[in-house]
Amino acid sequence: MTFDLVVLGSGSAATRIAETCRKAGWSVAVVEEREFGGTCALRGCEPKKVIWTITEAVDRARRLGEHGVADGKDARVDWPALMAFKRSFTDPVPANRAEELRKAGIEAVQGTARFVGPNTIAVGDRELDARHIVIATGATPVRLPVKGFEHLLTSDDFLAFGELPRRIVLVGGGYISFEFAHMAVRAGAEVTLLHKNQKPLGHFDGDLVKRLVEHSRRLGIRVELDAEVSEIEKRGDGFRVSVKDGRAFDADVAIHGLGRVPNLDSLDLEAGDVACEKGRLKLDRHLRSTSNPAVFAAGDAASNGAALTPIATEDAECVAQNLLQDCTHEPDYNGFASVVFTIPPLAMTGLTEEKARENGREIDVHTGSMDSFQSVRRDGHEDAGTAYKVIVDRQTGCIVGAHLFVPDAQEVINLFALSVRLDVKASELDKLLSAYPSGASNITSMLG
Ligand SMILES: Cc1cc2nc3c(=O)[nH]c(=O)nc-3n(C[C@H](O)[C@H](O)[C@H](O)COP(=O)(O)OP(=O)(O)OC[C@H]3O[C@@H](n4cnc5c(N)ncnc54)[C@H](O)[C@@H]3O)c2cc1C
Numbered sequence: 001m002t003f004d005l006v007v008l009g010s011g012s013a014a015t016r017i018a019e020t021c022r023k024a025g026w027s028v029a030v031v032e033e034r035e036f037g038g039t040c041a042l043r044g045c046e047p048k049k050v051i052w053t054i055t056e057a058v059d060r061a062r063r064l065g066e067h068g069v070a071d072g073k074d075a076r077v078d079w080p081a082l083m084a085f086k087r088s089f090t091d092p093v094p095a096n097r098a099e100e101l102r103k104a105g106i107e108a109v110q111g112t113a114r115f116v117g118p119n120t121i122a123v124g125d126r127e128l129d130a131r132h133i134v135i136a137t138g139a140t141p142v143r144l145p146v147k148g149f150e151h152l153l154t155s156d157d158f159l160a161f162g163e164l165p166r167r168i169v170l171v172g173g174g175y176i177s178f179e180f181a182h183m184a185v186r187a188g189a190e191v192t193l194l195h196k197n198q199k200p201l202g203h204f205d206g207d208l209v210k211r212l213v214e215h216s217r218r219l220g221i222r223v224e225l226d227a228e229v230s231e232i233e234k235r236g237d238g239f240r241v242s243v244k245d246g247r248a249f250d251a252d253v254a255i256h257g258l259g260r261v262p263n264l265d266s267l268d269l270e271a272g273d274v275a276c277e278k279g280r281l282k283l284d285r286h287l288r289s290t291s292n293p294a295v296f297a298a299g300d301a302a303s304n305g306a307a308l309t310p311i312a313t314e315d316a317e318c319v320a321q322n323l324l325q326d327c328t329h330e331p332d333y334n335g336f337a338s339v340v341f342t343i344p345p346l347a348m349t350g351l352t353e354e355k356a357r358e359n360g361r362e363i364d365v366h367t368g369s370m371d372s373f374q375s376v377r378r379d380g381h382e383d384a385g386t387a388y389k390v391i392v393d394r395q396t397g398c399i400v401g402a403h404l405f406v407p408d409a410q411e412v413i414n415l416f417a418l419s420v421r422l423d424v425k426a427s428e429l430d431k432l433l434s435a436y437p438s439g440a441s442n443i444t445s446m447l448g
């Protein structure tokens with residue numbers, strides 16, 4: 001039998017494509033080498049958000065301890081209980097996902113997929129022929145030529161710790177390190193974060209990142225900049241992480257936060273005539289392989305946009321349309337929102353001030369501290385250095401970017417994201433009759 005479609009992976013991108021094509025009557029198989037469900041549901045966004053929610057709740061009780069939360073100052077994270085709660089979300093996913101696929105009439109194949117021909121995938125001894133193949137195999141932690149690199153644990157390990165290690169070094173200054181640092185320090189760990197230059201979280205607004213770094217340091221997180229990792233050594237029960245200028249940091253565990261790259265190594269792309277350059281698939285703007293027209297890619301494996309769940313979903317939508325209709329669709333990432341789940345969170349959509357100026361746009365920048373806002377005081381964050389920055393195109397009056405470091409940022413940013421995506425003018429957003437008091441009711445003050 002020849003399948004209409006074989007999808008490699010069972011994460012956000014793969015599932016969306018497989019289900020859409022199956023609904024259109026196609027015969028579809030999904031191949032997964034680990035548990036069914038993918039990164040977001042099992043080892044990424046979802047378990048991370050559970051841990052964030054509990055550590056934020058404990059921190060909130062402490063912050064508001066003297067304002068009526070009796071014993072709030074003594075609140076503490078019960079890590080094993082928190083992990084049991086996390087597992088109540090993640091444990092059911094693989095069986096549920098496999099069952100959903102089965103019910104939809106999609107064949108769920110367990111094992112590592114590899115190409116053995118342009119239209120053929122092998123999984124163990126079995127060969128699956130397909131009219132179309134989608135690579136949605138996600139991303140994997142980047143490997144760097146650093147001595148002792150094998151000692152680094154990964155985000156998978158952190159999200160599964162039965163007990164939280166006492167001393168943690170996070171290597172790299174991106175999403176993973178900042179999020180884990182904020183959760184771990186609230187749970188009582190001693191945390192060090194090492195970043196190679198002066199600009200951690202490089203895609204976010206530099207001024208707001210500075211505020212986040214200062215706040216992180218006030219919380220007791222040791223944030224070391226210009227600290228490019230050069231060696232990791234085993235020392236007794238723990239590890240020593242050294243950086244290029246000779247500084248060294250001791251900890252019980254060292255965790256990889258150095259970035260992720262498309263997960264393609266096991267696929268034998270050459271056997272499938274699938275072109276790849278410097279670790280990235282060569283795709284046209286319809287996410288189709290430039291060398292093998294039967295093959296498409298989506299999500300982190302495609303690495304066409306940011307490695308985020310909403311981008312994986314947008315890719316999937318685009319690939320499904322290209323498969324089922326004519327191959328003319330392109331993903332549209334304009335106005336996607338992204339959040340670093342620190343406490344408080346850092347969020348962005350659209351252009352940074354720096355990028356807008358680089359592009360030669362004339363802009364108005366609305367920016368300010370939020371520490372004295374009622375909503376921030378109510379949350380006990382008046383010393384966090386909270387702030388906003390909204391970028392407005394002077395010619396069109398449209399909102400082209402927004403940046404928030406404030407409680408509720410993960411919700412409020414979505415209104416700005418919609419504004420960027422739909423070319424909403426600042427004067428129109430200013431007419432918002434938001435529920436009061438709410439995070440969104442601060443928007444009119446930000447635009448004023
Ligand atoms: C710790 C962490 C936290 C994150 N938090 C967020 C967040 O808060 N918000 C957000 O938007 N994004 C977040 N992300 C990113 C987000 O999880 C990913 O962008 C998204 O899950 C990518 O989906 P995908 O479908 O492309 O790949 P994945 O969900 O990674 O799916 C790929 C699947 O392919 C399988 N696979 C790989 N190779 C093979 C093979 N040869 N054969 C068969 N199967 C194979 C893998 O086992 C995996 O299950 C986070 C990521 C991490 C690591």
Ligand SMILES: NC(=O)c1ccc[n+]([C@@H]2O[C@H](COP(=O)([O-])OP(=O)(O)OC[C@H]3O[C@@H](n4cnc5c(N)ncnc54)[C@H](O)[C@@H]3O)[C@@H](O)[C@H]2O)c1
Nearest residue numbers: 172173174175176177195196228229257258259260307339
């Ligand atoms: N909230 C979210 O949406 C979320 C959370 C976690 C992960 N993710 C996704 O997963 C991806 C991977 O996360 P990540 O934090 O590993 O990567 P990242 O790309 O966010 O950050 C990695 C950082 O490590 C720095 N770095 C690189 N080499 C270094 C070295 N030798 N020494 C010190 N620092 C070095 C890089 O400059 C970079 O800033 C993210 O890019 C993101 O797409 C998203």
